Amino acid sequence: MSLANKYRPKVFEDVVGQRFVKKVLMKALDRGEIPHALLFSGPRGIGKTTLARIFAKGLNCELGPTSKPCGKCRFCKEIDEGKSVDVIEIDAASNRGIENVREIQEQIRYMPVARYKVYIVDEVHMLTTEAFNSLLKTLEEPPSYVVFILATTDPHKIPATVLSRLQKFNLKPHGVGDIVERLKYVSAKEGISITDEALRLIAERSSGSLRDALVLLEQASIYADGTITGREVEEMLGVVPDNLYASFMEDVLRGDFKRAYEKVMDITERFSPQDFASGLVRHVERRLTDESWDIPFEERVILLKMALDMETHIRQAYDPYSWIYYDVARMCAFKRVINLDEISRFLGSLPSSPPQKFPSPSENTPPSPVDPIGEIERENPTLAGYLSDATIAKEDDTLYVSVSSATVANRIRDNLELVKKAYGVSHVEIKVGRKENLRDLFGEIKEDWDSA
Numbered sequence: 547m548s549l550a551n552k553y554r555p556k557v558f559e560d561v562v563g564q565r566f567v568k569k570v571l572m573k574a575l576d577r578g579e580i581p582h583a584l585l586f587s588g589p590r591g592i593g594k595t596t597l598a599r600i601f602a603k604g605l606n607c608e609l610g611p612t613s614k615p616c617g618k619c620r621f622c623k624e625i626d627e628g629k630s631v632d633v634i635e636i637d638a639a640s641n642r643g644i645e646n647v648r649e650i651q652e653q654i655r656y657m658p659v660a661r662y663k664v665y666i667v668d669e670v671h672m673l674t675t676e677a678f679n680s681l682l683k684t685l686e687e688p689p690s691y692v693v694f695i696l697a698t699t700d701p702h703k704i705p706a707t708v709l710s711r712l713q714k715f716n717l718k719p720h721g722v723g724d725i726v727e728r729l730k731y732v733s734a735k736e737g738i739s740i741t742d743e744a745l746r747l748i749a750e751r752s753s754g755s756l757r758d759a760l761v762l763l764e765q766a767s768i769y770a771d772g773t774i775t776g777r778e779v780e781e782m783l784g785v786v787p788d789n790l791y792a793s794f795m796e797d798v799l800r801g802d803f804k805r806a807y808e809k810v811m812d813i814t815e816r817f818s819p820q821d822f823a824s825g826l827v828r829h830v831e832r833r834l835t836d837e838s839w840d841i842p843f844e845e846r847v848i849l850l851k852m853a854l855d856m857e858t859h860i861r862q863a864y865d866p867y868s869w870i871y872y873d874v875a876r877m878c879a880f881k882r883v884i885n886l887d888e889i890s891r892f893l894g895s896l897p898s899s900p901p902q903k904f905p906s907p908s909e910n911t912p913p914s915p916v917d918p919i920g921e922i923e924r925e926n927p928t929l930a931g932y933l934s935d936a937t938i939a940k941e942d943d944t945l946y947v948s949v950s951s952a953t954v955a956n957r958i959r960d961n962l963e964l965v966k967k968a969y970g971v972s973h974v975e976i977k978v979g980r981k982e983n984l985r986d987l988f989g990e991i992k993e994d995w996d997s998a
C-alpha cells in the first residue's frame with residue numbers, strides 16, 4: 547500500500563489542518579443535525595475524500611451519529627475497507643451523464659443497512675448540464691436517510707441552482723509547515739531517516755497537497771540509500787542548486803563561453819536539460835529585482851528572454867544539447883557585442899525559432915503549395931521530426947538542410963528519395979553544424995571557442 551493510502555486519517559483528530567470544516571462537521575454529528583447535501587471544494591490531495599469518509603463513519607457508526615466513530619464496529623470497518631454498501635463513491639469524471647444520475651435515483655429508494663446512505667461524488671463539476679438538472683430534483687427533496695457529499699477541484703463549473711442547495715466547505719491547501727510536520731510523523735512511523743532540508747524541499751514542491759508530499763517522500767525513500775538528504779531530493783526533483791546558476795551567470799557575464807558551457811555540461815550530468823533550463827528561468831526571474839546584482843535592468847530582461855528561449859528550444863528539440871550549445875553561446879556573446887543602445891533593436895529582432903535559411907538562398911523562394919514535412923510524417927514520423935528541427939532552404943532544384951548532428955544527417959541521407967519527392971527537388975545538400983545565424987548576430991564565437 548502506498549504511504550498516501552496507508553496514512554489516510556481514520557478519525558477527525560488525525561486530519562491535518564481544515565480546522566473549520568472539521569469543527570462544523572463534528573458539531574453536526576454530535577447534535578444530530580445532519581446536512582443532506584455538502585460540497586467540499588479545493589485542490590487535490592488536501593483531504594476532501596478523507597473527510598467525506600470520516601463523516602460517513604460518524605453517520606453510520608453503531609455509536610453514532612457521532613464525531614468520534616469507533617473504528618471497530620461492523621459499519622466503521624466496512625467503510626474503512628471500502629466495502630460498505632451504504633457508502634457509495636462515484637467518480638463524476640467518468641460517470642458524467644444523466645443515466646448515471648438516474649441510476650443513483652433508482653438506488654436511493656432502498657433503505658440503508660446502517661443509518662444513512664452516503665453518496666460521495668468526486669469531481670462533480672464534470673457532470674453534464676442534463677445530469678445536473680436531474681440531480682437538482684433529488685437535492686431539493688432528498689429522502690431523510692440520504693446524504694450527498696459532493697467534491698470538486700473546480701466549484702465555478704457547478705450551476706448556481708445546484709450550488710444554492712449545498713452546504714459549502716472550502717478546503718485549504720496545506721502550508722509548508724503543516725506538510726513538514728506530517729512528513730516527519732510518517733517518516734518516524736516508517737523508520738525513514740530524512741534531513742530537515744530534504745523535508746522542506748519536498749514540502750515546497752508539493753504545492754499544498756499532502757498526497758503529493760507523501761508520494762514524493764515515498765519516491766525519495768526508494769531513491770536514497772540510507773538518510774534522505776537535501777541533495778538527493780534536489781536531484782530527484784530536478785532542482786539545480788542556486789549557487790550553480792549564480793556561478794554560471796558569472797561566466798556568462800564575463801563572456802566566458804568555454805567555462806559556461808563546461809559548467810552546463812557538468813550540471814546536465816546530474817540533471818536533465820529541461821530541469822537546467824527551467825531552473826535557469828526561475829533563477830533569472832528572481833534576480834530581476836536583486837539589488838546586489840550589478841548589471842542594468844535591461845540586460846537582465848534580455849538574459850531572461852534568452853533563458854526562456856532556451857527552455858522553449860529544449861522542450862521542442864530532438865537534440866537538446868545542440869540547442870544548449872547555441873543558447874549558452876548566445877548568452878555569452880550578448881554581453882560582449884551588444885551595448886545598451888542596441889538593446890531595444892536586439893529585443894525586437896531576437897529570433898525565437900531557428901533561423902530559416904542556409905546558406906543564403908534568394909529571399910523570394912515561393913512558398914511550396916504543399917506541406918512537405920506533413921507528407922513525410924505520414925511515411926516516417928521520426929524523419930519528419932528531424933526535418934522540422936533542421937534549418938531548411940530550397941533554391942531552384944536543391945534543398946539545403948542544416949542539422950545539428952551527424953546522426954541526424956545520416957538518417958536524412960538514408961531516406962533521401964522520400965525527402966526529394968516531398969520537396970520536389972533533385973538535389974539535397976546536408977550540412978552538419980550549429981545554427982547558422984549565431985555569427986550574423988554576434989560575430990565569430992566559434993573561432994573564439996576553438997582558440998580559447
Ligand SMILES: Nc1ncnc2c1ncn2[C@@H]1O[C@H](COP(=O)(O)OP(=O)(O)O)[C@@H](O)[C@H]1O
Pocket residue numbers: 549550551552553554555560561562563564589590591592593594595596597756757758760
Ligand atoms: N488534511 C489531511 N490530513 C492528513 N492527511 C491528508 C490530508 N489531506 C490529504 N492527506 C493525505 O493525502 C491522501 C489523499 O487525500 P484525499 O483526502 O484523498 O485528497 P482529496 O482532497 O484529493 O480528496 C490521504 O490518503 C492522506 O494520506
Ligand SMILES: [Mg+2]
Pocket residue numbers: 594595596668697
Ligand atoms: Mg478525492
Ligand SMILES: [Zn+2]
Pocket residue numbers: 606607608609615616617618619620621622623
Ligand atoms: Zn463504529
